[in-house]
Amino acid sequence: MENSSPASNRCSYEDYEATADWLRSKTAQRPKVAIICGSGLGGLAELLHNKVVFPYKDIPLFPQTTVMGHQGQLVFGTLEGQQCVCMQGRFHTYEGYDLKQVTYPVRVFSLLGVKTLILTNASGGLNSSYKVGDIMLIKDQINLPGLVGNNPLCGPNEDRFGERFLCMSDAYDPDLIALAQQTAEEQGIEEFMQKGVYCMVSGPTYESVTEGRALRTLGADTVGMSTALEVVVARHCGLRVLGFSLITNMVVTEYDSKQRANHAEVLETTRMRTQVLEGLVTKIVAKIRREVVPLLWSSGKTSRPLSPNRTTQSDYGTHFGLRRDVVPLLWSYRKTSRPLAPNRTTQSDYGTHFGLRRDVVPLLWSYRKTSRPLAPNRTIQSD
Numbered sequence: 494m495e496n497s498s499p500a501s502n503r504c505s506y507e508d509y510e511a512t513a514d515w516l517r518s519k520t521a522q523r524p525k526v527a528i529i530c531g532s533g534l535g536g537l538a539e540l541l542h543n544k545v546v547f548p549y550k551d552i553p554l555f556p557q558t559t560v561m562g563h564q565g566q567l568v569f570g571t572l573e574g575q576q577c578v579c580m581q582g583r584f585h586t587y588e589g590y591d592l593k594q595v596t597y598p599v600r601v602f603s604l605l606g607v608k609t610l611i612l613t614n615a616s617g618g619l620n621s622s623y624k625v626g627d628i629m630l631i632k633d634q635i636n637l638p639g640l641v642g643n644n645p646l647c648g649p650n651e652d653r654f655g656e657r658f659l660c661m662s663d664a665y666d667p668d669l670i671a672l673a674q675q676t677a678e679e680q681g682i683e684e685f686m687q688k689g690v691y692c693m694v695s696g697p698t699y700e701s702v703t704e705g706r707a708l709r710t711l712g713a714d715t716v717g718m719s720t721a722l723e724v725v726v727a728r729h730c731g732l733r734v735l736g737f738s739l740i741t742n743m744v745v746t747e748y749d750s751k752q753r754a755n756h757a758e759v760l761e762t763t764r765m766r767t768q769v770l771e772g773l774v775t776k777i778v779a780k781i782r783r784e785v786v787p788l789l790w791s792s793g794k795t796s797r798p799l800s801p802n803r804t805t806q807s808d809y810g811t812h813f814g815l816r817r818d819v820v821p822l823l824w825s826y827r828k829t830s831r832p833l834a835p836n837r838t839t840q841s842d843y844g845t846h847f848g849l850r851r852d853v854v855p856l857l858w859s860y861r862k863t864s865r866p867l868a869p870n871r872t873i874q875s876d
C-alpha cells in the first residue's frame with residue numbers, strides 16, 4: 494500500500510481503517526492510551542517498555558513530520574503496565590497539511606481501541622503570572638482557526654466516529670485534570686504547575702505585539718500552533734482528553750520589548766522541563782490504569798452484586814453490562830481471582846474486592862451512571 498499521505502480532504506473511513514489494520518497486523522499491542530508529544534517533548538516515548546517503533550514514512554497514509562524537534566515515529570509500548578502509543582512528532586497546518594491530515598492519527602488511534610488521549614505542546618505564555626518553564630494543565634481551549642471556519646469536522650459528518658454537532662464545553666476531562674493536579678502535588682511540582690486556557694493559532698509566525706494582547710484579552714493563557722484540532726477530533730471519537738502546555742517563552746506584549754520569539758529558545762526550554770513532564774505523564778498513566786476499574790463500573794447497568802458463582806470474564810461482563818472489548822481489561826486489572834462473595838454489595842466492598850486504593854473508590858461512585866443506591870439503605874457516596 495502507498496505510504497504517501499491521503500490527499501487533501503479525502504481521508505475516508507476506509508483510509509483510517511487501512512492504516513489501523515496495517516498497524517494491527519504489525520504489532521500485537523492494543524494501546525488504550527495515546528500520547529501526542531509536542532515540540533522537543535518526544536523523549537517520553539523512550540520510557541516505554543517493549544517498544545515497537547514505526548517511522549511515519551513506513552505507515553500507510555500517514556503524513557510526515559517536517560519540524561525540528563518532531564522526530565516522526567510512532568512508538569508502541571508499555572508505560573507503568575499500561576499499553577500506550579506515542580507520537581514522537583505531530584502535524585501542523587503551517588506545514589501545508591490540511592485539517593484532516595493534521596488530525597489523521599487521532600482517528601486511527603480511536604480505531605485501534607484507544608480511550609484516552611494525552612497531548613503535550615510547547616507554547617508562548619500570555620498570562621503575566623506565568624513563567625518560562627511552567628507547565629499548564631489545559632482546562633479549555635480557543636480553537637481560533639475553527640472559529641473562522643477551519644474546523645476538522647467541516648464537511649460530511651462521519652457518523653461512525655461521532656455525531657454532527659459536537660459539544661466542546663467539556664473537551665478537557667475534569668476527572669483527568671483532577672488526577673493530574675493530585676499527581677503534580679504528589680510529585681512536589683505544584684510550584685510551576687498552572688491551569689488555564691490554550692489558544693491555537695495557525696502559525697508559523699509568532700504573534701505580533703497587538704495579536705498577543707488580543708489573545709490575552711480573549712481569555713487565553715498560552716498560545717501555540719497545535720493541539721486544538723487534535724482535541725476536536727478526539728472528542729468527536731469519544732476519547733477522553735488531557736493536555737499539558739509547557740511555557741517555552743513569554744509572548745511579547747510590550748511594543749518596546751527587545752525580546753524576540755524563536756524556535757531555538759522553544760526547544761531549549763523543553764530540554765529544561767522535559768524530564769519533569771515525562772515523570773508527571775508517567776505517573777498519570779499509571780493512575781489511569783488503576784482508574785479503569787471505576788470506569789468499568791460506570792458502564793454498569795445493574796446495581797446487583799455479583800453472585801458467588803460469577804468467576805469468569807464473561808460473567809463480569811454480563812453483570813456490568815460492559816462492551817465485549819472492555820471485559821478482558823477488567824479481568825486483567827483485577828488483583829484477585831476470587832469471585833465476589835454474596836454479601837458484597839457496597840461501594841467499598843467492590844473497592845476492596847478489586848484491590849482499589851481508597852482514593853479511587855469515590856471516583857468509582859462518581860462514574861456510575863445510575864443514581865440508584867446500591868442497597869436500599871445505601872444512599873451517599875461514603876456508604
Ligand SMILES: O=P(O)(O)O[C@H]1O[C@H](CO)[C@@H](O)[C@H]1O
Binds near residue numbers: 585720
Ligand atoms: O505545538 P507544538 O507542536 O508543541 O509546537 C510549538 O512549537 C512550534 C513553534 O516554536 C510550533 O509548532 C508550536 O505549535
